[in-house]
Amino acid sequence: MPIQHTIFGRPVRLRVPPRRFQLLFGIVIFITFSLILFGPPSSADIPTVEDVKESIKNPKLPKLPSVYNPFGQSAHQPPVQANSTSGDAKWFSDWKWRNPFSSSITLDENRAVLPPLNVRPPIYTFYDSGKKQDVDITEAENRLLLAWRRAWWAQGFKPQVLGRAEAQKNPLYESMQRLDLDPKFEVEMVRWLAWGHMGTGILANWLALPMATYDNSLLTYLRRGEYPKLTRIESLQNGIFFGEKQAINDAIKKALETPLFHNKTENVDKLEALGKKDGGVMVNLLDKETLDIDTKGDGVAYYDSNSIVSKYKVVAEKLTNTTQAEGLSLLAILINSHLHMTWQNSFPDGIAILKPLPEHTTALTFEAIDIARNLTQCPTSPIPASCPPNRPKCKPCVSSHPLNIQLLPHFRNTSTLYTIGTVPHPYTFTTLRLQKDEITASFLRRTAERDMWLFAATEELLGAASAGETRVVRFKEAVASPHTSSHSLWLTAERESQVDLDWIYGFHLPQEAADDGKSETPVPGPERRPPPPPPLEGVLKPDDKELVTEKKRLETARAMIKSTDKGRIRIVDMVEKWNLADTEAWRFARAWSARRRVERRKWEEEESKFAGAEAKAGQGGGRWSD
Ligand SMILES: *[C@@H]1O[C@H](CO)[C@@H](O)[C@H](O)[C@H]1NC(C)=O
Ligand SMILES: *[C@@H]1O[C@H](CO)[C@@H](O)[C@H](O)[C@H]1NC(C)=O
Ligand SMILES: *[C@@H]1O[C@H](CO)[C@@H](O)[C@H](O)[C@H]1NC(C)=O
Numbered sequence: 001m002p003i004q005h006t007i008f009g010r011p012v013r014l015r016v017p018p019r020r021f022q023l024l025f026g027i028v029i030f031i032t033f034s035l036i037l038f039g040p041p042s043s044a045d046i047p048t049v050e051d052v053k054e055s056i057k058n059p060k061l062p063k064l065p066s067v068y069n070p071f072g073q074s075a076h077q078p079p080v081q082a083n084s085t086s087g088d089a090k091w092f093s094d095w096k097w098r099n100p101f102s103s104s105i106t107l108d109e110n111r112a113v114l115p116p117l118n119v120r121p122p123i124y125t126f127y128d129s130g131k132k133q134d135v136d137i138t139e140a141e142n143r144l145l146l147a148w149r150r151a152w153w154a155q156g157f158k159p160q161v162l163g164r165a166e167a168q169k170n171p172l173y174e175s176m177q178r179l180d181l182d183p184k185f186e187v188e189m190v191r192w193l194a195w196g197h198m199g200t201g202i203l204a205n206w207l208a209l210p211m212a213t214y215d216n217s218l219l220t221y222l223r224r225g226e227y228p229k230l231t232r233i234e235s236l237q238n239g240i241f242f243g244e245k246q247a248i249n250d251a252i253k254k255a256l257e258t259p260l261f262h263n264k265t266e267n268v269d270k271l272e273a274l275g276k277k278d279g280g281v282m283v284n285l286l287d288k289e290t291l292d293i294d295t296k297g298d299g300v301a302y303y304d305s306n307s308i309v310s311k312y313k314v315v316a317e318k319l320t321n322t323t324q325a326e327g328l329s330l331l332a333i334l335i336n337s338h339l340h341m342t343w344q345n346s347f348p349d350g351i352a353i354l355k356p357l358p359e360h361t362t363a364l365t366f367e368a369i370d371i372a373r374n375l376t377q378c379p380t381s382p383i384p385a386s387c388p389p390n391r392p393k394c395k396p397c398v399s400s401h402p403l404n405i406q407l408l409p410h411f412r413n414t415s416t417l418y419t420i421g422t423v424p425h426p427y428t429f430t431t432l433r434l435q436k437d438e439i440t441a442s443f444l445r446r447t448a449e450r451d452m453w454l455f456a457a458t459e460e461l462l463g464a465a466s467a468g469e470t471r472v473v474r475f476k477e478a479v480a481s482p483h484t485s486s487h488s489l490w491l492t493a494e495r496e497s498q499v500d501l502d503w504i505y506g507f508h509l510p511q512e513a514a515d516d517g518k519s520e521t522p523v524p525g526p527e528r529r530p531p532p533p534p535p536l537e538g539v540l541k542p543d544d545k546e547l548v549t550e551k552k553r554l555e556t557a558r559a560m561i562k563s564t565d566k567g568r569i570r571i572v573d574m575v576e577k578w579n580l581a582d583t584e585a586w587r588f589a590r591a592w593s594a595r596r597r598v599e600r601r602k603w604e605e606e607e608s609k610f611a612g613a614e615a616k617a618g619q620g621g622g623r624w625s626d
């Protein structure tokens, strides 16, 4: 007989619940237990004032709570990636970068998770450095090559300058030599052979530079790195080709097999005629089957001799026999001005200097304002009102009406507005904003709100109610996602100098300014520097005395954060734990720009032997100190 269960004397029928309820109960019980054992996975894990006080008394600091690992499983730290450290900044490149807190992935408080580096498709140019010519001319050419490398690098490509050495490695080089070509055609073939040796990618003339917004359709297509057909752009003549290794070498073979090359005496006139046609010999030897022709090409400016002669007379006149070096230098200045102007034209709303909680934080914006003023300054140019060859309807810079610079208390996500943000370490921000030279636990508890900077910076974007986690993720997107990263620059308040701006923007920023604003051509001189932005309305303008105090606090904070003194480390750590989201934002921004610097530095080292390297163009050397 079955046992009769009773509760309070009443019989109870015990029945196993249906399966779906079993599962549900299981989950509920599991979660309840997890919560009891490990606490809720929320901001409750952010240390309380008591924790913070404790941490001051106790030199051994508690580990940062693993907020996003509620079940507390121990995990191995992911292996440290190569070249993922620069100074104090450390990072880990991973698809999980949108996690609010990096330490839940890296298990290292100091290592920020960044998105994987974008793959830069290679773009090649051919430069025959062997020819005999003046040192001045070679130097001027190297400056142009540097400008070419910088512009393509800034647009997300991997620019490489090739020479005869690469061509000689191509197995087809010998078959070309046997033909004993006329030097004019030979150079064209060698250029292709060098490309064929390197393989899939883009071949550009070094006077073909990208001049368009980052999301220009041609540049976006080229950045994808997949070129199913060997193609050239009609309007750019022989300025740009792209294709895959096999297709490139097939095209070379076809060209070498042409009967025109095999009896030169007979065909010399025909070859001359082909060479005079648009695009030159190589292009005209190939049929459309082998070399496709595309029509959209407004993203690239090609300074071929026709355009120079027809559009830039001042430069063309100098590019003659005796003043060629001078002509090339003028051309370099002209190209730089066009690159700069193209950048200015992409942001008609001007530049916003982010200044959240603007009282007492003016010193944090000095560096950003300095950069913004240089960016909005009119570029020096031998022909100030000229437009690049690909954008005849550009809007030249007029120094009486420079691009607008404004202070903004909140980050605004607009593609026509360029944002320069300065991310302060929470220690820096606390001492400046709250005007306090020494920060203690009780001061934090009584006076400081958590994550002040990030809340203010994202208030317009996310309202007043969102949690710190949401804000951090949005902030990371603003810094690192391709859409917004091309219209913003993020500095950290603790880094005093910026070495890489030319490579971020793709042109050389003006470094000097005229004091009166009248610069007379033909000898280009510096333009007038635009004034700093007006103060925010309703915000008290700091007097000189307060500015001095702010600067001093900023300097003290920089030293404090770098300090290896145990007591100071403890205080900085306490402030970091009080401001988890602000700290994460700061680490992310710091790692983001550090990785960018390292990527560039490695690249420059690899290319240092080749034409167009900074060292060869009379730049660089010792600029890399962190
Ligand atoms: C990058 O890493 C490689 C291999 O780990 C090393 O040889 C190289 O020196 C590093 N470069 C820099 C710039 O740190
Ligand atoms: C090239 O053409 C000329 C004139 O037609 C002819 O005399 C000569 O034999 C040809 N040479 C070769 C190598 O075919
Ligand atoms: C230099 O000028 C002379 C005469 O004007 C011309 O014959 C020669 O081809 C020129 N040289 C170059 C390299 O352009």
Ligand SMILES: *[C@@H]1O[C@H](CO)[C@@H](O)[C@H](O)[C@H]1NC(C)=O
Residues within 6 Å of the ligand: 413, 461, 474, 475, 477, 478, 483, 484
């Ligand atoms: C900015 O706006 C674009 C589209 O308007 C959106 O895709 C992107 O996520 C926004 N970025 C941020 C950080 O809000």
Ligand SMILES: *[C@@H]1O[C@H](CO)[C@@H](O)[C@H](O)[C@H]1NC(C)=O
Residues within 6 Å of the ligand: 370, 371, 374, 498, 501, 509, 510, 511, 512, 513, 529
């Ligand atoms: C901006 O230009 C000034 C001179 O006008 C120069 O001293 C400063 O170094 C420049 N800053 C940057 C970041 O280019």
